[in-house]
Amino acid sequence: MINFQYLRTTTAKSAIALLLKDKNSKFIAGGTNLIDLMKRGVTAPEKLIDINHVPLKQIELVGDKVIIGALASNTAVAENSLIKEKLPLLAMALNAGASAQLRNVATVGGNMMQRTRCGYFYDIEMPCNKRQPGSGCGAIGGFNRMHAIFGTSDKCIAVHPSDMCVALTALDAVVVLANAKGERKILFKDFHRLAGDTPQLDNNLKADEMIIRLEIPINNLVKNSHYLKVRDRASYAFALVSVAAGLEISNNKITDVRLTMGGVAHKPWRLTASENFLKGKEATVENFEQAAKLAMTDAKSFGENDFKLQMAPNSIIEALTVAKSKA
Amino acid sequence: MQSSDKKPNQGDSRRDFLKKSSLITAIALTPSVALKAAENQADERFAELFEKIPLNLTVNNKAYKTSVEPRITLLDYLREELHLMGTKKGCDHGQCGACTVHVNGERVNSCLSLAVMNEGKKITTIEGLANGEELHPMQAAFIKHDGFQCGYCTPGQVMSAVACVKEGHTNSRAEISEYMSGNICRCGAYPNIVDAIVEVSKGGTKA
Numbered sequence: 001m002i003n004f005q006y007l008r009t010t011t012a013k014s015a016i017a018l019l020l021k022d023k024n025s026k027f028i029a030g031g032t033n034l035i036d037l038m039k040r041g042v043t044a045p046e047k048l049i050d051i052n053h054v055p056l057k058q059i060e061l062v063g064d065k066v067i068i069g070a071l072a073s074n075t076a077v078a079e080n081s082l083i084k085e086k087l088p089l090l091a092m093a094l095n096a097g098a099s100a101q102l103r104n105v106a107t108v109g110g111n112m113m114q115r116t117r118c119g120y121f122y123d124i125e126m127p128c129n130k131r132q133p134g135s136g137c138g139a140i141g142g143f144n145r146m147h148a149i150f151g152t153s154d155k156c157i158a159v160h161p162s163d164m165c166v167a168l169t170a171l172d173a174v175v176v177l178a179n180a181k182g183e184r185k186i187l188f189k190d191f192h193r194l195a196g197d198t199p200q201l202d203n204n205l206k207a208d209e210m211i212i213r214l215e216i217p218i219n220n221l222v223k224n225s226h227y228l229k230v231r232d233r234a235s236y237a238f239a240l241v242s243v244a245a246g247l248e249i250s251n252n253k254i255t256d257v258r259l260t261m262g263g264v265a266h267k268p269w270r271l272t273a274s275e276n277f278l279k280g281k282e283a284t285v286e287n288f289e290q291a292a293k294l295a296m297t298d299a300k301s302f303g304e305n306d307f308k309l310q311m312a313p314n315s316i317i318e319a320l321t322v323a324k325s326k327a
Numbered sequence: 328m329q330s331s332d333k334k335p336n337q338g339d340s341r342r343d344f345l346k347k348s349s350l351i352t353a354i355a356l357t358p359s360v361a362l363k364a365a366e367n368q369a370d371e372r373f374a375e376l377f378e379k380i381p382l383n384l385t386v387n388n389k390a391y392k393t394s395v396e397p398r399i400t401l402l403d404y405l406r407e408e409l410h411l412m413g414t415k416k417g418c419d420h421g422q423c424g425a426c427t428v429h430v431n432g433e434r435v436n437s438c439l440s441l442a443v444m445n446e447g448k449k450i451t452t453i454e455g456l457a458n459g460e461e462l463h464p465m466q467a468a469f470i471k472h473d474g475f476q477c478g479y480c481t482p483g484q485v486m487s488a489v490a491c492v493k494e495g496h497t498n499s500r501a502e503i504s505e506y507m508s509g510n511i512c513r514c515g516a517y518p519n520i521v522d523a524i525v526e527v528s529k530g531g532t533k534a
């Protein structure tokens with residue numbers, strides 16, 4: 001690992017001030033992705049600003065919103081009684097990701113900022129437009145079993161690896177960001193970007209900004225929600241396909257529905273057309289099948305990941321069916 | 328390595344760097360030493376400060392006061408500096424769990440934690456588990472149930488298993504497997520490891 005200067009700070013304000021001073025600096029929180037990337041030479045910041053002592057670990061109910069600080073650990077969130085009671089979908093998604101050891105240190109903000117696990121991005125001998133814009137995409141025409149089927153570009157077909165972010169997109173979370181002048185809010189679904197012509201940009205966080213907290217409105221999806229994750233082994237693997245599904249059913253009619261997929265796009269992929277189709281309809285397998293079919297309208301595969309064209313709709317149907325069946 | 332016309336000029340770059348970095352930055356690290364160095368205009372002292380970071384931590388109930396390069400991981404610090412070789416380097420990328428230790432009582436992958444991030448923390452390694460000659464119940468259970476073959480993953484498995492019991496994720500064999508999934512065993516001793524954890528979770532085993 002190339003050495004770097006290490007700085008420690010205890011307030012968001014000073015963290016942002018330090019960040020502004022040098023464009024080659026980065027925040028470090030849990031470090032479970034960043035240190036890995038630095039060991040492999042994918043990234044080599046000149047300064048690391050340790051923000052672990054900034055007091056942003058709160059998990060609380062304020063009015064009708066659950067507030068989660070950017071530095072709350074994945075374990076702290078997943079094991080929190082308020083989260084389990086009000087946002088079980090988030091707890092399920094978190095527990096489906098990584099391992100107990102990693103979740104103990106990985107933070108909410110760090111999870112949002114994690115980079116793709118595309119093998120071409122990680123191997124610095126390979127072309128990758130995300131790591132080195134203009135060098136080409138090794139995955140297009142290469143090993144692309146894990147790769148995207150939605151919203152791809154001819155520059156990049158990588159997927160965002162997070163489970164947590166899939167649930168937060170479905171839950172209509174809001175991200176609060178701060179810079180030296182103040183705060184701004186952005187919908188979680190708008191935080192991450194599609195690759196387009198700028199695959200080097202994973203998200204819309206600006207260079208002078210810091211993730212401060214999440215605000216998640218409470219909802220009526222608590223009873224009938226499910227996070228389905230399909231992967232190569234039963235645990236501790238990234239998703240081939242995942243689905244966050246939440247249903248609110250009254251008098252056998254779907255009054256609210258949330259559907260978001262992971263492992264299929266450069267960002268958590270919200271299935272808006274499928275949601276709109278299901279609203280007001282009965283929660284039947286036939287309707288779930290129609291919704292799944294609608295979700296696949298613009299899907300495109302790249303060879304090794306052709307199987308996702310079948311796995312994705314099957315997973316949507318399965319997630320909705322399990323969510324519905326929860327008593 | 329390219330030509331010699333790009334000769335690095337360490338002294339200059341250090342001074343240059345020091346001029347640019349604010350006093351606040353230094354104060355954030357080590358107030359008294361940094362201030363003293365500033366008063367004495369001790370450029371070289373400053374440079375050293377930035378190359379090695381003071382580190383205080385407790386490992387297996389023993390306090391250590393030292394300084395380390397920022398890039399040294401907790402794993403390398405334990406093995407190379409403290410010569411505690413029980414904690415193993417498997418993949419060095421957070422994928423195998425062989426490096427699992429407890430930090431303030433919670434299990435973490437020491438390969439993905441910088442030593443300097445553990446300032447003031449209490450670390451427990453496999454060497455800190457036994458009470459003298461008396462094995463920790465989990466160590467005894469691994470022996471009793473044959474929870475290993477080659478043994479390379481075992482320190483990480485045991486540390487993870489102790490945490491798994493403490494966390495209460497032992498309500499079924501399936502739950503144990505799920506919460507132990509961050510520890511890979513290439514010999515495939517998984518069923519025996521689960522047996523050991525089940526026994527300890529029920530109050531066994533004294534060796």
